[in-house]
Amino acid sequence: MERNDPRSRSDAYGSRINRSHSPLLANFVPWASIVLASILPIFPVATALPIVPPLGLLMLLAWRLVRPGLLPVWAGMPLGLFDDLYNGQPFGFAILTWSMIMLAVELIDTRLPWRTFWQDWFSAGILIFGYLGAGWLLSGGQPTVHSLIALVPQLVLTILLFPIAARLVATLDRFRLTRWRAV
Secondary structure, three states: OOOOOHHHHHHHHHHHOOEEEOHHHHHHHHHHHHHHHHHHHHOOOOOOOOOOOOHHHHHHHHHHHHOOOOOOHHHHHHHHHHHHOOOOOOOOHHHHHHHHHHHHHHHHHHHOOOOOHHHHHHHHHHHHHHHHHHHHHHOOOOOOHHHHHHHHHHHHHHHHHHHHHHHHHHHHHHHHOOEEEOO
């Protein structure tokens, strides 16, 4: 077969021609992954110390930092509302904190001319610390030094899980943008 033969090109590129992204999949995957991550922490066995990370918040931060501009700034409110149903904090806590986190990330995006993964991880760590600290203060329990020390494993685990969440978001993003054969 000759090099400029159209049939040889169709073998190499034909699988990508006449395909488009699924708009339903492209819009559904980020929201569904955050909602699913908000539900997941209710399944592990209860422990004496808070060890299970806030997976919904972790996925929200990962989507927002890995794919800036994909989720609107107001997405913190409805996703926080859903997380409030499962996280055990007073109702409205996740609505307020997730909305504030989305605004803070938007502020970071507009102020920094460029970002690296390390800056994203550092930003996520600061925001996670603020979220868990606010939850510790507003949970209705007595804020003591012992309860603060008990919060440290959850904080460390959540911050260390951010790269895994970012990798999962990158994989979900590739899946979200797969091309589907036009009918």
